[in-house]
Structures are given as structure tokens and as C-alpha cells.
Amino acid sequence: MELILQGLTDRTHAAALIEMFEGELDRAIVSVAFVSDDGVSLIAPLLAPHADKITVFAGIRNEITSAQAMKRLLAMGVSLFAVDTGSRTLLFHPKMYHVRRDKAAQLSVGSANLTLGGLNNNIEAGLLLDLDLDDEDESKFVDELEVSFDGLAGEHPDNVFQIDDEAVIDELLDAGRLIDETATPPPRSPTRAKAGSTDPTPRMKMQPKPVRGKPKPKAPTAPAPASAPAAPAAAAPGNAAGASATVAPHLELVWESKPLSRRSLGIPTGASSNPTGSTTLGSGTFDDIDRVTYFRDDLFGHLNWTSNGTIETAKQDFDLVIKGVLVGTFELTVRHSLTIAATAYERSQSPTNLSWDEARPLVAREDLLDRTMRIWRSTEDPTEFQIEFD
Numbered sequence: 001m002e003l004i005l006q007g008l009t010d011r012t013h014a015a016a017l018i019e020m021f022e023g024e025l026d027r028a029i030v031s032v033a034f035v036s037d038d039g040v041s042l043i044a045p046l047l048a049p050h051a052d053k054i055t056v057f058a059g060i061r062n063e064i065t066s067a068q069a070m071k072r073l074l075a076m077g078v079s080l081f082a083v084d085t086g087s088r089t090l091l092f093h094p095k096m097y098h099v100r101r102d103k104a105a106q107l108s109v110g111s112a113n114l115t116l117g118g119l120n121n122n123i124e125a126g127l128l129l130d131l132d133l134d135d136e137d138e139s140k141f142v143d144e145l146e147v148s149f150d151g152l153a154g155e156h157p158d159n160v161f162q163i164d165d166e167a168v169i170d171e172l173l174d175a176g177r178l179i180d181e182t183a184t185p186p187p188r189s190p191t192r193a194k195a196g197s198t199d200p201t202p203r204m205k206m207q208p209k210p211v212r213g214k215p216k217p218k219a220p221t222a223p224a225p226a227s228a229p230a231a232p233a234a235a236a237p238g239n240a241a242g243a244s245a246t247v248a249p250h251l252e253l254v255w256e257s258k259p260l261s262r263r264s265l266g267i268p269t270g271a272s273s274n275p276t277g278s279t280t281l282g283s284g285t286f287d288d289i290d291r292v293t294y295f296r297d298d299l300f301g302h303l304n305w306t307s308n309g310t311i312e313t314a315k316q317d318f319d320l321v322i323k324g325v326l327v328g329t330f331e332l333t334v335r336h337s338l339t340i341a342a343t344a345y346e347r348s349q350s351p352t353n354l355s356w357d358e359a360r361p362l363v364a365r366e367d368l369l370d371r372t373m374r375i376w377r378s379t380e381d382p383t384e385f386q387i388e389f390d
Contacts, residue, residue, distance in 0.1 A: 030114065039073045320387050
């Protein structure tokens with residue numbers, strides 16, 4: 001018996017699964033609440049050689065399990081079952097990985113879902129059990145375990161069903177019972193902080209190095225025009241409930257930073273260094289945007305811009321959410337340099353930055369280093385924005 005304390009030790013659930021799926025096996029059962037494409041991709045090389053002997057039970061209607069992940073499992077050739085409780089408040093939640101061989105079996109039970117976080121990046125706990133099939137009690141336990149899962153579809157035919165065609169997955173996606181990982185969900189509702197409250201909590205240090213997932217979705221190809229509010233965007237299937245405590249319930253991601261540095265947060269690096277108090281709005285993870293026009297014209301073209309020589313400035317209200325806490329609404333200054341804009345393409349510079357003004361003490365903090373800053377825009381009123389640090 002082994003305790004796996006992922007994130008606080010160097011042992012991960014992915015490493016345990018590598019050992020479990022080595023060599024020949026007679027059968028395997030995977031039962032999880034949530035499945036993501038990154039999670040399946042991480043262990044696909046382990047599962048693929050035994051696909052015809054693996055049965056996967058995956059919870060759906062939970063706003064996490066995705067169509068992409070289910071299609072990857074189906075293409076691999078496993079026997080794939082969806083478990084739909086018929087309610088978003090009743091989750092299919094068992095996390096179990098079981099492998100049987102001729103004389104032995106292994107069972108991993110704990111908190112690890114078939115996601116990148118569950119297998120490597122989150123703090124998770126699990127027990128890895130080695131079972132001797134020559135032992136009468138342990139053999140009986142394994143038989144009962146397998147019978148329990150083998151009977152799920154027969155006992156609950158309306159809620160547990162096999163998926164043997166991509167068309168079924170597409171139907172589940174259209175019905176909102178699976179999510180589309182290419183559609184970025186809005187942030188969940190943050191709690192609201194009292195004025196003047198502070199939160200210096202740093203990001204918890206993890207022992208295994210986090211595995212980076214797929215690149216984030218890129219910027220919208222057609223930002224809303226400044227002259228007229230955009231029509232509300234259709235919510236991604238399964239994500240409609242993810243509203244934030246902001247000026248509007250529906251949000252779309254319009255910019256995302258790379259890991260935040262001292263410069264981007266305006267934190268001095270020495271006694272003689274002066275913080276800028278602003279963040280440059282470059283490409284970030286949105287590689288395809290035009291830095292010269294995207295912020296000045298597409299996102300903030302609706303503002304009342306004023307000129308002072310070669311610098312244009314405008315004011316915009318932002319709800320500011322830090323580590324899931326809404327700390328207030330702030331009027332911030334957006335600055336656009338015509339001088340930098342004239343040479344931006346040759347010099348790979350961005351002419352637009354965001355000055356933090358009164359919000360500066362909340363942003364220029366050590367505990368925000370290496371985190372991500374995101375700008376969200378309301379799909380109901382494109383003049384309303386939220387900034388999130390997490």
C-alpha cells in the first residue's frame with residue numbers, strides 16, 4: 001500500500017499509472033468524474049497498447065468533461081461509457097484506476113481525475129494498492145469491484161451508456177452535456193472583498209513541475225465595433241453557469257498575458273529603480289492580434305480619447321478580480337503612443353499600456369509574480385470590462 005501525495009511530494013498519479021500499465025494486463029477499469037483532452041494526452045501512450053482491454057467510465061454534464069477528451073479516448077479504441085446523472089448538482093465522482101493481471105491486480109483510488117491537474121499539476125491524494133489474486137479475500141474483492149462497474153449500464157440504462165460513435169459525442173456537446181475546450185469559459189463568480197482588505201498569499205509551491213497544457217484560444221477574430229453594442233454571444237455548451245460578479249454576467253476573454261514579471265507588475269528591482277505603475281499591453285498569448293490597432297481601436301475605440309502631443313489617453317472602468325476575489329471597480333488610464341505605433345512593426349513593440357492609478361498598490365505585489373493577467377469583456381455591453389489576476 002502506498003500513499004500518493006501529489007504536489008507536496010515528488011510522486012504523481014501519472015507516475016503511478018506508468019507503473020500500473022507496464023507490461024501485459026488482462027483488463028483495466030478507469031472511473032473518473034472529469035476528463036480533459038490534456039489529461040488523456042498525458043497518459044495516451046500508456047493506455048493505447050492496452051486499449052481493447054480498457055473500460056472508461058466518465059462523468060458528463062459537469063462543465064468540465066470535454067468533447068475533445070471523449071473523442072480522443074474513442075479514437076484510441078477503449079470501451080467508453082458516459083455517466084450522466086441527469087443533474088448538474090449530482091456528480092458522478094469516483095476516481096479509480098484498476099488493472100488486473102494473471103496473478104495480481106493494482107488499484108489507485110483517490111482524488112485524481114483524468115485531467116492534467118488531476119494527474120500532475122494539482123495537489124491530490126490517493127492510495128495505490130497491490131492485490132494478490134492467490135489470496136481468497138483479495139481475489140473476491142477484485143471480482144466484486146469489476147462486477148460493480150460491469151453492471152452499471154444494465155442497472156442504470158438511462159444514465160450510463162456506451163459511446164461508440166463520434167456523432168454521439170457531437171450530440172452531447174450540442175445538448176450542453178459536454179464542453180468544447182476551444183471555447184474559453186468566463187471566470188467563476190468571485191467573492192467580494194471589503195475595502196482596504198489585503199491578501200498576500202503566494203501561489204503554493206509544487207514539487208513536480210507543472211506540465212503546461214495546450215495554448216490558450218486566440219483573440220476573437222471580429223471584436224465588437226465601438227459604434228454599437230454587440231449582440232450577446234452564445235454561451236459555450238455547459239459553460240453558461242460560469243458568470244462572474246462583474247458588471248455583466250456574460251464575459252469573453254479578449255486578452256491574456258504571459259507569466260507576469262516584475263516589469264509588468266511595476267515592482268522595483270532595486271532601491272534606485274522606479275516602478276512604472278503601468279503594464280504594457282502586448283500580444284501576450286494572443287499571437288495573431290495587431291498590437292497597433294487591437295487595444296486602441298478594437299477594444300477601447302469606444303472611449304473618449306484625448307491627445308497630448310504624441311500620447312493619447314482615455315479612462316475605462318474595470319472590475320478588478322485578484323485570486324478569485326473582487327477587490328473593487330477602478331477607473332484606469334489607457335495610454336497609446338503614436339510615436340511607438342509608427343515604428344511598432346519594425347521594432348516589435350506595443351504602443352499601448354494600462355496605468356494602474358489608484359489600483360497600483362493592489363497590483364504591484366510579489367505574490368502576483370508568474371501569475372496570469374486576463375482581460376474579459378461583457379458580451380452584452382462591449383464597453384464593460386473585468387481584469388483578473390490568477
